[in-house]
Amino acid sequence: MRVYIHEKDGAALRIPLPVGLFFNRLTAPLAFILLKPYLRKYNVSLTFSQFCLLPRALRKAKRCLNGTPLADIAEKDGGHITVWL
Amino acid sequence: MNETLGKRIAQYRKAQNMTQENLAEKLGVSSQAVSKWETDQTCPDILLLPQLSGLLGISIDTLLTGEQSPAVQLIPEGSRKPLDQLVMHIIMNDANGDRIRINLPMVLVRAALEIGLSLPQIAGRGLEHIDLEKVLQMAEMGLSGKLVEMEEADGGRIEVVVD
Numbered sequence: 442m443r444v445y446i447h448e449k450d451g452a453a454l455r456i457p458l459p460v461g462l463f464f465n466r467l468t469a470p471l472a473f474i475l476l477k478p479y480l481r482k483y484n485v486s487l488t489f490s491q492f493c494l495l496p497r498a499l500r501k502a503k504r505c506l507n508g509t510p511l512a513d514i515a516e517k518d519g520g521h522i523t524v525w526l
Numbered sequence: 527m528n529e530t531l532g533k534r535i536a537q538y539r540k541a542q543n544m545t546q547e548n549l550a551e552k553l554g555v556s557s558q559a560v561s562k563w564e565t566d567q568t569c570p571d572i573l574l575l576p577q578l579s580g581l582l583g584i585s586i587d588t589l590l591t592g593e594q595s596p597a598v599q600l601i602p603e604g605s606r607k608p609l610d611q612l613v614m615h616i617i618m619n620d621a622n623g624d625r626i627r628i629n630l631p632m633v634l635v636r637a638a639l640e641i642g643l644s645l646p647q648i649a650g651r652g653l654e655h656i657d658l659e660k661v662l663q664m665a666e667m668g669l670s671g672k673l674v675e676m677e678e679a680d681g682g683r684i685e686v687v688v689d
Binding site for chain 2 (some may be wrong): 492499501507514515517
Protein backbone atom coordinates (compact mmCIF):
# COMPACT_ATOMS: atom_id res chain seq x y z
CA MET A 442 0.00 0.00 0.00
CA ARG A 443 1.21 3.50 -0.79
CA VAL A 444 -0.10 6.76 0.60
CA TYR A 445 0.63 10.04 -1.14
CA ILE A 446 -0.12 13.27 0.70
CA HIS A 447 0.11 16.57 -1.13
CA GLU A 448 -0.28 19.57 1.14
CA LYS A 449 -1.86 22.82 -0.02
CA ASP A 450 1.48 24.60 0.43
CA GLY A 451 3.09 22.26 -2.09
CA ALA A 452 4.80 19.89 0.33
CA ALA A 453 4.43 16.26 -0.62
CA LEU A 454 4.86 13.10 1.38
CA ARG A 455 4.99 9.55 0.06
CA ILE A 456 4.46 6.78 2.60
CA PRO A 457 4.99 3.18 1.54
CA LEU A 458 3.10 0.78 3.83
CA PRO A 459 4.25 -2.79 3.24
CA VAL A 460 0.96 -4.56 3.99
CA GLY A 461 2.59 -7.90 3.08
CA LEU A 462 4.78 -7.59 6.17
CA PHE A 463 1.73 -7.55 8.47
CA PHE A 464 -0.26 -10.10 6.59
CA ASN A 465 2.05 -13.04 6.13
CA ARG A 466 1.73 -16.31 8.07
CA LEU A 467 4.50 -15.45 10.50
CA THR A 468 3.43 -11.94 11.45
CA ALA A 469 -0.37 -12.28 11.22
CA PRO A 470 -0.83 -13.51 14.84
CA LEU A 471 1.27 -10.62 16.14
CA ALA A 472 -0.55 -8.11 13.92
CA PHE A 473 -3.88 -9.46 15.17
CA ILE A 474 -2.83 -9.00 18.81
CA LEU A 475 -1.80 -5.40 18.07
CA LEU A 476 -5.08 -4.78 16.22
CA LYS A 477 -7.33 -6.11 19.00
CA PRO A 478 -7.59 -2.89 21.07
CA TYR A 479 -8.69 -0.94 17.98
CA LEU A 480 -11.26 -3.60 17.05
CA ARG A 481 -12.74 -3.26 20.53
CA LYS A 482 -12.65 0.54 20.28
CA TYR A 483 -14.60 0.55 16.98
CA ASN A 484 -16.84 -2.34 18.05
CA VAL A 485 -15.73 -4.69 15.27
CA SER A 486 -16.00 -8.40 16.04
CA LEU A 487 -13.17 -9.90 14.03
CA THR A 488 -11.87 -13.39 14.73
CA PHE A 489 -8.38 -14.50 13.83
CA SER A 490 -9.70 -16.81 11.10
CA GLN A 491 -11.64 -13.88 9.58
CA PHE A 492 -8.52 -11.73 9.83
CA CYS A 493 -6.66 -14.39 7.83
CA LEU A 494 -9.19 -13.97 4.97
CA LEU A 495 -8.04 -10.39 4.46
CA PRO A 496 -4.65 -11.02 2.78
CA ARG A 497 -6.23 -13.04 -0.04
CA ALA A 498 -8.97 -10.43 -0.49
CA LEU A 499 -6.36 -7.66 -0.55
CA ARG A 500 -4.25 -9.45 -3.17
CA LYS A 501 -7.32 -9.97 -5.38
CA ALA A 502 -8.40 -6.36 -4.81
CA LYS A 503 -4.96 -5.10 -5.87
CA ARG A 504 -5.16 -7.08 -9.12
CA CYS A 505 -8.70 -5.81 -9.69
CA LEU A 506 -7.76 -2.15 -9.19
CA ASN A 507 -4.84 -2.48 -11.60
CA GLY A 508 -3.20 0.84 -10.74
CA THR A 509 -6.38 2.78 -9.94
CA PRO A 510 -6.20 4.43 -6.49
CA LEU A 511 -8.17 2.85 -3.67
CA ALA A 512 -9.02 6.29 -2.36
CA ASP A 513 -8.56 9.77 -3.72
CA ILE A 514 -9.39 12.74 -1.52
CA ALA A 515 -9.19 16.29 -2.84
CA GLU A 516 -9.74 19.00 -0.27
CA LYS A 517 -11.24 22.36 -1.10
CA ASP A 518 -8.09 24.18 -0.01
CA GLY A 519 -5.89 22.24 -2.45
CA GLY A 520 -4.70 19.40 -0.23
CA HIS A 521 -4.72 15.98 -1.81
CA ILE A 522 -4.44 12.44 -0.46
CA THR A 523 -4.22 9.37 -2.64
CA VAL A 524 -4.04 5.78 -1.43
CA TRP A 525 -3.01 2.86 -3.63
CA LEU A 526 -3.25 -0.76 -2.57
CA MET B 527 -21.48 15.22 -26.85
CA ASN B 528 -17.89 16.21 -27.63
CA GLU B 529 -16.61 14.95 -30.97
CA THR B 530 -13.02 14.05 -30.22
CA LEU B 531 -11.29 11.99 -27.57
CA GLY B 532 -9.15 14.98 -26.59
CA LYS B 533 -12.17 17.22 -26.01
CA ARG B 534 -13.81 14.53 -23.90
CA ILE B 535 -10.67 14.12 -21.78
CA ALA B 536 -10.57 17.90 -21.22
CA GLN B 537 -14.30 18.08 -20.46
CA TYR B 538 -14.32 15.26 -17.89
CA ARG B 539 -11.01 16.42 -16.36
CA LYS B 540 -12.51 19.87 -15.74
CA ALA B 541 -15.68 18.27 -14.37
CA GLN B 542 -13.47 16.53 -11.80
CA ASN B 543 -11.83 19.89 -10.93
CA MET B 544 -8.43 18.57 -11.99
CA THR B 545 -5.69 20.47 -13.74
CA GLN B 546 -3.63 18.89 -16.52
CA GLU B 547 -0.79 18.67 -14.00
CA ASN B 548 -2.98 16.85 -11.44
CA LEU B 549 -4.10 14.30 -14.02
CA ALA B 550 -0.58 13.84 -15.37
CA GLU B 551 0.82 13.27 -11.91
CA LYS B 552 -1.77 10.62 -11.09
CA LEU B 553 -1.15 8.81 -14.36
CA GLY B 554 2.61 9.06 -14.12
CA VAL B 555 2.96 11.00 -17.39
CA SER B 556 4.04 14.55 -18.18
CA SER B 557 1.56 17.42 -18.28
CA GLN B 558 2.69 18.01 -21.88
CA ALA B 559 1.44 14.51 -22.72
CA VAL B 560 -1.99 15.33 -21.28
CA SER B 561 -1.98 18.62 -23.20
CA LYS B 562 -1.25 16.75 -26.43
CA TRP B 563 -4.08 14.29 -25.76
CA GLU B 564 -6.50 17.15 -25.19
CA THR B 565 -5.52 18.90 -28.40
CA ASP B 566 -5.75 15.60 -30.32
CA GLN B 567 -2.10 15.62 -31.31
CA THR B 568 -1.57 12.20 -29.71
CA CYS B 569 -3.68 9.54 -27.98
CA PRO B 570 -3.19 8.05 -24.52
CA ASP B 571 -1.55 4.64 -24.31
CA ILE B 572 -4.13 1.85 -24.32
CA LEU B 573 -2.74 0.56 -21.01
CA LEU B 574 -3.58 3.89 -19.38
CA LEU B 575 -7.26 3.80 -20.36
CA PRO B 576 -8.62 1.93 -17.28
CA GLN B 577 -6.81 4.31 -14.92
CA LEU B 578 -7.64 7.40 -17.01
CA SER B 579 -11.36 6.57 -17.21
CA GLY B 580 -11.37 5.79 -13.47
CA LEU B 581 -9.83 9.17 -12.65
CA LEU B 582 -12.29 10.96 -14.94
CA GLY B 583 -15.21 9.11 -13.33
CA ILE B 584 -16.51 7.57 -16.57
CA SER B 585 -16.39 4.19 -18.28
CA ILE B 586 -13.83 3.41 -20.99
CA ASP B 587 -16.75 3.20 -23.46
CA THR B 588 -17.86 6.73 -22.61
CA LEU B 589 -14.29 7.99 -22.88
CA LEU B 590 -13.72 6.42 -26.30
CA THR B 591 -17.13 6.87 -27.92
CA GLY B 592 -18.64 9.77 -26.01
CA GLU B 593 -21.84 7.77 -25.56
CA GLN B 594 -23.16 7.72 -22.04
CA SER B 595 -24.16 4.29 -20.84
CA PRO B 596 -27.53 4.13 -19.07
CA ALA B 597 -27.44 4.98 -15.38
CA VAL B 598 -28.30 1.40 -14.42
CA GLN B 599 -28.28 -1.66 -16.61
CA LEU B 600 -28.92 -5.36 -16.14
CA ILE B 601 -26.07 -7.32 -17.71
CA PRO B 602 -27.20 -10.59 -19.31
CA GLU B 603 -25.96 -13.66 -17.45
CA GLY B 604 -23.49 -14.74 -20.13
CA SER B 605 -21.81 -11.33 -20.40
CA ARG B 606 -21.44 -10.55 -16.71
CA LYS B 607 -18.02 -10.03 -15.19
CA PRO B 608 -17.22 -12.24 -12.20
CA LEU B 609 -17.96 -10.47 -8.95
CA ASP B 610 -14.25 -10.48 -8.10
CA GLN B 611 -13.59 -8.19 -11.08
CA LEU B 612 -16.24 -5.60 -10.20
CA VAL B 613 -15.42 -2.37 -8.43
CA MET B 614 -17.73 -0.27 -6.28
CA HIS B 615 -16.98 3.43 -6.78
CA ILE B 616 -18.12 5.69 -3.96
CA ILE B 617 -18.17 9.31 -5.07
CA MET B 618 -18.74 11.90 -2.38
CA ASN B 619 -18.89 15.60 -3.13
CA ASP B 620 -19.17 17.51 0.12
CA ALA B 621 -21.06 20.76 0.33
CA ASN B 622 -17.86 22.41 1.59
CA GLY B 623 -16.03 21.54 -1.64
CA ASP B 624 -14.11 18.41 -0.61
CA ARG B 625 -14.20 15.54 -3.10
CA ILE B 626 -13.73 11.93 -2.05
CA ARG B 627 -13.50 9.02 -4.45
CA ILE B 628 -13.21 5.49 -3.15
CA ASN B 629 -12.76 2.53 -5.46
CA LEU B 630 -13.62 -0.60 -3.50
CA PRO B 631 -13.18 -3.89 -5.32
CA MET B 632 -16.20 -6.10 -4.63
CA VAL B 633 -13.89 -8.83 -3.36
CA LEU B 634 -12.90 -6.47 -0.56
CA VAL B 635 -16.54 -5.50 0.07
CA ARG B 636 -17.48 -9.17 0.40
CA ALA B 637 -14.59 -9.86 2.77
CA ALA B 638 -15.59 -6.81 4.85
CA LEU B 639 -19.20 -8.01 5.05
CA GLU B 640 -18.07 -11.46 6.13
CA ILE B 641 -16.10 -9.83 8.91
CA GLY B 642 -19.09 -7.73 9.90
CA LEU B 643 -17.92 -4.29 8.85
CA SER B 644 -20.42 -1.73 7.60
CA LEU B 645 -19.87 0.96 4.98
CA PRO B 646 -19.18 3.89 7.36
CA GLN B 647 -16.45 1.77 8.98
CA ILE B 648 -14.89 1.18 5.57
CA ALA B 649 -15.48 4.42 3.75
CA GLY B 650 -16.23 7.07 6.32
CA ARG B 651 -19.05 9.38 7.28
CA GLY B 652 -22.37 9.96 5.58
CA LEU B 653 -22.77 6.41 4.36
CA GLU B 654 -24.70 4.87 7.24
CA HIS B 655 -27.94 4.73 5.21
CA ILE B 656 -26.42 2.67 2.40
CA ASP B 657 -26.99 -1.06 2.79
CA LEU B 658 -23.77 -2.61 1.57
CA GLU B 659 -25.23 -6.08 1.50
CA LYS B 660 -28.03 -4.93 -0.82
CA VAL B 661 -25.48 -3.31 -3.15
CA LEU B 662 -23.53 -6.58 -3.21
CA GLN B 663 -26.73 -8.52 -3.96
CA MET B 664 -27.60 -6.15 -6.82
CA ALA B 665 -24.11 -6.59 -8.27
CA GLU B 666 -24.46 -10.37 -7.98
CA MET B 667 -27.78 -10.15 -9.85
CA GLY B 668 -25.97 -8.41 -12.72
CA LEU B 669 -26.98 -4.81 -12.08
CA SER B 670 -24.30 -2.36 -13.08
CA GLY B 671 -24.05 1.42 -13.05
CA LYS B 672 -25.21 4.04 -10.56
CA LEU B 673 -26.95 1.94 -7.91
CA VAL B 674 -27.23 4.62 -5.22
CA GLU B 675 -27.59 8.39 -5.47
CA MET B 676 -28.08 10.50 -2.37
CA GLU B 677 -28.38 14.22 -1.89
CA GLU B 678 -27.70 15.49 1.60
CA ALA B 679 -29.59 18.33 3.25
CA ASP B 680 -26.46 20.52 3.25
CA GLY B 681 -25.97 20.10 -0.52
CA GLY B 682 -23.51 17.22 -0.42
CA ARG B 683 -23.91 14.42 -2.90
CA ILE B 684 -23.07 10.71 -2.66
CA GLU B 685 -23.13 8.22 -5.52
CA VAL B 686 -22.35 4.51 -5.54
CA VAL B 687 -21.48 3.12 -8.96
CA VAL B 688 -20.70 -0.53 -9.64
CA ASP B 689 -18.90 -1.52 -12.84
